[in-house]
Amino acid sequence: MGRRAGPAAAVRLVTGRDALNAARVEPSAHEQHPKRRINEVSVLLGEREHDIAELVAATLRSVVDEAVRVTGAPLAAGTVLTHPAAWGTIRKDILLDAAARAGLADPVLVPEPVAAATYFMEVLGHDLAPGRSVVIYDLGAGTFDATVVRRGDEGLDILAADGLDELGGLDFDALVVTMVGAQAKAAASTVPEGWERLLHPQTPAERRFARLLWDDARAAKETLSRLPATGLSVPSLDLDAHLTRQEFEVAARPLVARTVRATAAVLRAARVPAADVAGLFLVGGSTRIPLVATLLFQELGIQPVVLEQPETVVAEGAQRWVAK
Template sequence: MWIIRALAGPAADGQAAVPTGRFVAIVVVVLIAVGSTALILRERGRANPFAPPGREPAANDPVARTEPVPEPTPEPLADPVAEPGAQPEAGRPTAAPRLAVDYGTSNTVALMRRDDDRIRPLLFDASPLLPSAVHDVGGQILTGRDAVNAARLDPGRHEPNPKRRLNENSILLGDREHDLADLVAATLRRVADEVRHAFGVEPGPGTALTHPAAWGAIRRSILTDAAARAGLTDPVLVPEPVAAATYYATVLGQTLPHGHSLVVYDLGAGTFDTSVVRRDGDGLDVLAADGLDDLGGLDFDALVVDLVGAQVRARTGEADERWQHLLRPRDAAERRLARLLWDDARAAKEALSRLPMTAVSLPGLGVETHVTREQFEAAARPLVDRTVRATAAVLRAAAVPPDRVAGLFLVGGATRMPLAATMLFQQLRIRPTVLEQPEIVVAEGALHHIP
């Protein structure tokens, strides 16, 4: 109230007037208060300046953004071997649609980079994993899930892993002999058809195709020939560990300095490969590579089936006849039940990566069993140990000093098992990098090698 009297002039009721100096101070304080209030109101809706970079404000943040956040413009793809933090060339033209295919032993993965630089996986029956299997039906070659389903009726006309047989000229499916390149081309043609269907464009020349680092000229030529038969002209062949190292440095942004090496541990569904890749100059070189053609994720599925079978035998006192028919089906109905058993075993293996215990139902038997992570890891340890010893041997062969090892990168779907990362760290003393979707790493890394 005395502030109002001061502004109104001398007091009319006999009280003393506010001194002039005090009046000026009061006006300054009032103006500062008003200005601060306006500033606070204006700053409402801005992101918290003290939040860490990249952190979105919380819903209850008192200065959280209230207006819609515009979608960021996609950044240009980085040079796959550029120094960390290097900026892309200014004014670089928008990239044309590009395709990369990781033709795997059990599954094939394909990714498309559109002209807006966005990367999307191709989906086959709602899954990014296309089974590499082929099946002959009256001379017609079925691929993917169609081939897998047809095998339940006539397994003699089925080949689940054509990639394992790339040292052969032909494969007999039933009573028909097929050129191996034609069988590989059938799967690659399925990929090309999906590009046309999903994106409405033709797969352009220069598709990136990955292959094991140990492949020689003959196997690489079969892959190139198959690509041409599928309409994928002038393919760019990229060694799988090189593609993985590119993903590690470019997509993940991990440090891979010149002269340093990355150990790539690739445990897929059908095979295991391990390599040492060094960044040298402007490229990536494979210093050493090895693998195990008889070990993959399917062997860990078999461990779950064995654990379940032990429980069945413990309950019945001897081998249950119905269980034996699941293991060695005699007709189409039993083959369908056997496929369900193996699908459940794979799902149980994946669940044990997250849970201490999981249930496995036995189709046709009306029995439910349980498998613990402890049981599974005890059975899996000898198999994982083989992969660890192979990785250690490759690292020794590459003769890379410990201070020149930039990291250990785990790719392939079977690396979701925590046991793999644990045993690798225990024996190699290198902290591994593990991803949520290790199946797409090689294909996405290969995209960055397309000119």
């Protein structure tokens, strides 16, 4: 999410790749993850304040525009929007306000773990008989949520839910940046001035290099989910960093452990006997990190269900839930 100045000092909000590109010029007008700011009345982008519903609406509007472009038809009423199970009335009202500003008529709200549980049953074909439950572990780009969903006689019920609003994939990207920084520091007797400029860029060129560093850090993190080692080049420092999964997991363990403890606490709060747990379902792109499944199994004794594309689970599950 970012802000871009147009003709005659006009200002418009841009999202996605456009926002990332705009951030290279004006980083103070960029918000990496508006969902983390959902409790705030307004967010300062550059020198202008925007209420949080306006930022969410800009994101939804981009999705609407793309959907209309691809399908060639306007969106019908009843678009499905998902949200964390722990969101109360105020947060859901912000989402509804944003939907209205984006031109979405009569949106249908579905809790994300309910959508995930629907996918667990209908797409993956897991048996979730009435009275049995599934634990949804959702580790996305910006936040983490753990939920116990039970199948009742009339549908899916949320027994317990909790989350960590300040922990997500962005924090694992930061770990990679820190690992690269340690190698940069080891390459010289003092902290290289160039590294400090990457962390606190001032000029357009420095901001471009900083953006590349974070993009490459995210790519390196994803590679370490598949391979035991990878490299990362920092052109502005003439540095080639070598990263291993083992080093990354040592750094990531405290963060992952927090999510595991939160999941165990939610399961205890739900008071579900082990025999009634049908599965532990991992949702969200950051669940590709192998350490996640390892620590969850060690703590809970339940073999997690891990997918190739965990980012799409909630969207497809919500669609199937509404279609039922």
